[in-house]
Amino acid sequence: MDAAAARRPDYTAILAAHRVRAGRQLRLVLAVGVVCIASLALTGFFDAQRFIEGAPAIAQLASEMVPPDFARWQHWLRPLLDTLAMSIAGTALAVILSLPLALLAAPNTTPHPVVYRAARTLLAALRSVPEIILGILFVAAVGFGALPGVLALACHSVGMVAKFYAEAIEHVDPKPIEAARAAGASPLQVITHAVLPQVLPQLADITIYRWEYHFRASAVLGIVGAGGIGFELMAALRLIKYDEVAAILLTILACVVVVDGIGAMLRRKLK
Structure with missing residues (x-):
């Protein structure tokens, strides 16, 4: 007892x-x-x-x-396509820049603590500047069009995407990493054979979520001259055509729903 x-x-x-x-x-x-x-x-x-x-x-x-005026809907097709292209290009550029920075900003893959701190500081600095401010700066630098929008989306998103990537890399199982190093693998081989296979589904999930966000942000960037449907929205606002503004907003909403649906489908495929 x-x-x-x-x-x-x-x-x-x-x-x-x-x-x-x-x-x-x-x-x-x-x-x-x-x-x-x-x-x-x-x-x-x-x-x-x-x-x-x-x-x-x-x-x-x-x-x-009310009621919304869709009379000029054909004029919005090309700007919508530009907005979609801007979101995809911005996401692709952000991923290309984010992955190496994430490896430097993760404590288990960074080559040195100083590099880790510098990478974290850089990511925080990129996150602290909103896309619309970056859009204004890039419009002033490279002119109007989709290019400044792509650059603004990519630069801001690197701060967010690389941070999420680094947190995913930080929490990987350390045993495969230790085994790869014990077998004499180079740092690049450790990353490609022991780190990335563990986090690829998470990185893909983060990327898709960011692409969904980029489509909405691309519409806003058009207001500052970065092209896309936001430019049409700003033009309607300046002409005080609020019925057309409502129609454009509803069009953007419909496109956002479609993009979110595509993103959800892609995430299901990756599981």
Whole structure:
């Protein structure tokens, strides 16, 4: 009996540990809630007077957007194709640049801690600049068209995609890596034979998600002169044709749904 009692779990201690953990989680949730409420207050979200004063303008704008005007839908086909091409090219360029940076930014594949820290800092710097700002800079540098959009998407996405790639590489099983190194494999062989085979499905999943995001971002970049359907949207806004704006937005929504569906299908194929 004494041996059985010794093996019996100490439920009192387990419950006490759960209570402590639950208390910490509750305090964290409360702290996050306070921060969120304070942020809403600072941005004027609780200013009911502003909502009341803005309601007539919102109603007027909504009435001008209904019904949507699809009369120029044929003129949007080429810009939509440009937007799709921009998203694919931006994703491809981002992947090409992200993979080597991810290997440098992962602690188990980087050649040196200094290189690891430099790569992480570079990725953080790329993430900190929004695509639209990069789009403005590249439009000023290389002119209007899809090229500045592709460059803006790729540069910003490298910061995100390489970070996700590096985190996936960081959590691979270390045993194949150790076995490859013990067998005398070169660093490149270790990566190609022990690291990449473990993370390729995750990298593909991240890439597809990023492509879906790029299509939406490409539409926004057109507003700053990077071509695509966003350019048509900006033109309609400047001419105060809100019914045409509504039609373009609905067209973009339909395309986003199709792109998301294609991405979901590709992810299922990769599982």
